[in-house]
Amino acid sequence: MRRWLRIYCSFLLSLGFGGPACAAACPPAPTQATAAQAAAWSRLAQDHGLLYRISRDGRDSYVYGSLHIGRPEWAYPGPKLRAALERVDVLALELDLSDAATLQVLSQPPAHAPELKLTPALRKRLDAQASAACLPAEALARQHPLMALSTYTVLAARWDGLDPSFGQETLLTLWAREHALPIIGLEDAAGQLRALIPADPKLALLALQKGLAQLEQGRVRPIMKRLAQAWAQGDLATMQDYAHWCDCVEDAQDRADFVRLNDGRNPTLAAGIEARHAQGQSVLAAVGALHLSGQQSLLKQLSQRGFVVQQLHPRPN
Template sequence: MKLLHRLVPWLLALLFAFTGPARAQYTLCPPAAKPPTEEQQATGLREARDRGMLWRATKDGRTSWLYGTIHVGRLAWAFPGPTVRDALGRSDTLALELDPQDPAVMVKMQRYMARDPKLTLTPALDRRLRAQLQKACMPPALADQMAPEMLGATLTVTAVRREGFDALYGIDFSLGQAARALGKPVQSLETVETQLGELISDNEDDLRANMAQMLDDLEQGNVIPQMLRLARAWEAGRDEELANYTEWCRCVETPREKARLRRLIEGRNAGLADGIDRLHAGGQSVFAAVGGLHLVGPEGLPALMARRGYTVTREPLPR
């Protein structure tokens, strides 16, 4: 489960709460991603094409939408295409796993991400973590401030920066901005506790085992190929490839990893489906945008919504 330590888009934003603009001290680093300018936004929206996967879920005379996202992307990916924009426009509410623009969410996330001094790494793991932070152009002192597993997740996200990908260009942010510009409310389907409960260990043995796995993947160069294949499968809407993720990622091999993956993905799907169903039953047409891996397979959200009495159909996206 090394890669699937949640690729939440706000990880990088929260780094600045700990570090400030410390990146300038490094050389040979990829250029820092910047928010799109007004001109880039206008061009991006004008030229945007549909990416990802979209389903209709109809019940009681209303249609809601299930959209699979990815939490890192290229600049061009940050802008929803015409079919996705149309579905969002026809919805009453945008529902995200967590709303990264909600100040209350960010405050709680920052508190959760702070290091627990009672849980320590071995000296060898600590050295390896600090070396990876320096390699990723981040201050090694972050290891004294942030939870190690959150740093591991952040290093996973930033591993593909040199390939032109960045969490700043995850489509979740753009959808939130678009919904607010249209005057639509944005709802969180989960809590910070639910989102991070499986990511941050509450005992030292699990912490050290998880960090050893993450650092092995980073040091052995496994992360970048995994993330690039995942990103390209999402861009092309290859949900079957995403559904078979565990067969090709070489990252879910032990019984412990398999059990944790089930809790991280399938274990949260029922709660996500309940949240969407609750909003829909309350009279709202919902545009639910969640990580693409939550929408594939027999326990994915389309299957779960069908079991709740929805008529679920895949919406073709022009490529």
């Protein structure tokens, strides 16, 4: 327990944003638990999100619908998730962000998309979001503007106590390190960038303008809060209906983008899980919970590949 706490607290300190000079204008810093609080959270941890057992070839693996932001009290796995973690041979994430080569690819301009030329006005709007996140404008300058926008979108949730340093992938990575559980990525970084960033600069520019408008109009935080609440309650129905209530899918292009970002990646995720399982390894695959929704959900993809899917949390009615 104490060793895990030291690793976890050190990680939080490395992700601190802002400082005393900007505390009033910046979102609250991540809460750093005392030893007593951490012990209580670990002892009383509840399961959140969506957890499924997938079985084939006489072996079990697991799929966990995760959230990329979180609260301090979600820092420890609940009983069912912990039991699954203790039974598997490998933790599979969308990307292994502990891998230096993966981080190197993500930090560079994407090879598949040309440089996006921003007007001075558009650059000013993007820099304003860096300021709102208490980051210097140059902090993400080497990233594609859409990747920077994605970071600013996630960081906006900190105002509501939802911090990326408590995202489930981060916490599972730390848990795996502490327990010597190997970590793999189900996608490669270049492939994920191709899904996230349109190769057509006109479409990329349109996506950037729409995303900035959502942030500027205050439409992002309510979406993040509702999605986090649905995830915490294991409310798959609300997540299934995300495209209808998020106020972010407004036209045919938005719908095509959402399908590309969500459904379009599921075959690759399913293939990665299947490959490891076929090698005789039991896998816990943690992917964004929205991948478990939609007409081509990851669970449907796995079922089509011969896996028997059983929901463990929340228990079906």
